[in-house]
Amino acid sequence: MDNKAKVEAVQKMQNFINENITNPITLSMLSKASGYSPWYSAKIFKELIGKSPFDYIRNIRLTKAAIKLRDENVKIVDVALDFVFDSHEGFTRAFSKQFGINPKKYSKETPPVKLFMSYPISHYYKTLEKGEDIVEKQNTIFVQVIERPARKLILKRGKTAKNYFEYCEDIDCESAWGILSSIKEALYEPMGMWLPENMIKEGTSSYAQGVEVPLDYNNEVPEGFDIIELKPCKIMIFQGEPYDDEEFLTAIDLLQDKIKSYDPKIYGFEWANEDAPRFQLEPWGYRGYIEGRPVRTIKK
Incomplete structure (x- = not known):
């Protein structure tokens, strides 16, 4: 499989993730999006992105949750459920680990934190010719x-x-x-x-x-x-x-x-x-x- 095919497959998985970030996402779903087996889809995703699909999904969800807490007057439990966390406690642990501050304190003080920036995989591959x-x-x-x-x-x-x-x-x-x-x-x-x-x-x-x-x-x-x-x-x-x-x-x-x-x-x-x-x-x-x-x- 050449690099172009890998990039296209990973891009399809990224697109699927972006469109379904507030819904449950399984490896089987990503496999269908990419057109390759679940094992191979996970392999090339980590190879090109540097993270497993589910680490990537979790980072995006936590970043979107942080932005929601920063910009809107919302309950933490509602944000946790919006981004497919099973419980308030699980969300708080994950958020605190990711940003070094618990979500309650963050929503009140909104200090700068390190958001996870997700880019289309094509941005990492330079254009060689001007078409x-x-x-x-x-x-x-x-x-x-x-x-x-x-x-x-x-x-x-x-x-x-x-x-x-x-x-x-x-x-x-x-x-x-x-x-x-x-x-x-x-x-x-x-x-x-x-x-x-x-x-x-x-x-x-x-x-x-x-x-x-x-x-x-x-x-x-x-x-x-x-x-x-x-x-x-x-x-x-x-x-x-x-x-x-x-x-x-x-x-x-x-x-x-x-x-x-x-x-x-x-x-x-x-x-x-x-x-x-x-x-x-x-x-x-x-x-x-x-x-x-x-x-x-x-x-x-």
Whole structure:
């Protein structure tokens, strides 16, 4: 069985899990979804994902439960039952083991915790060629300028990284992303970013991951993370056409190539790289790849 077939089979199992996460899931069900035997389905799932199917399912359920407790006024027992735990006690034990805090305390204080981030398996396999279909689709780019208020940035720095893949070699990037995704006060979704020189600490990377929070943020800053203030600024947002998830690297390359040749002066702006980080949002095919760069209005 070649890698492509394995990826397709595991992707089918991931899709089934996502669609049925609040229902009982058995290995037999996953086997039917993948089209292979139960034993082989479990084997290739762990080979590619790094976890058994049921460890993976449990981690997703606990993460979704944490988000529900963070964002909604719900009873713990109801959340436990929603995510297929047999009892309040069993859920509390599993939650406490996963996040280092019991669900009752978490629902009241909502400190940053390490959420489990589950990605389509295709995101781990690089696109080797730029197919004609995606190149044709990426001829259209949506551009807009938005205002960012004064705010703070919670970020996890790397060591020497200049891009996402180097960053993941520097640190446990999935762990960092999970913690950033758990911050209740976040103004926007977490982002990967290229820091301007004035925001880089000596001996740390130019690429980092972070999330913006209000200027008056006073909750816990996760251990190993930094928090800095950002001034009000304008951000030029570039958004490409939707694409198939397995083509995410190609979609990124194509949009970044277009940004390099883009002249903001046509619309009365200039790059303002020192005002804020240049950032990229998590690449999801349904919305197209999104990247933002700080700009200033050209004074006349």
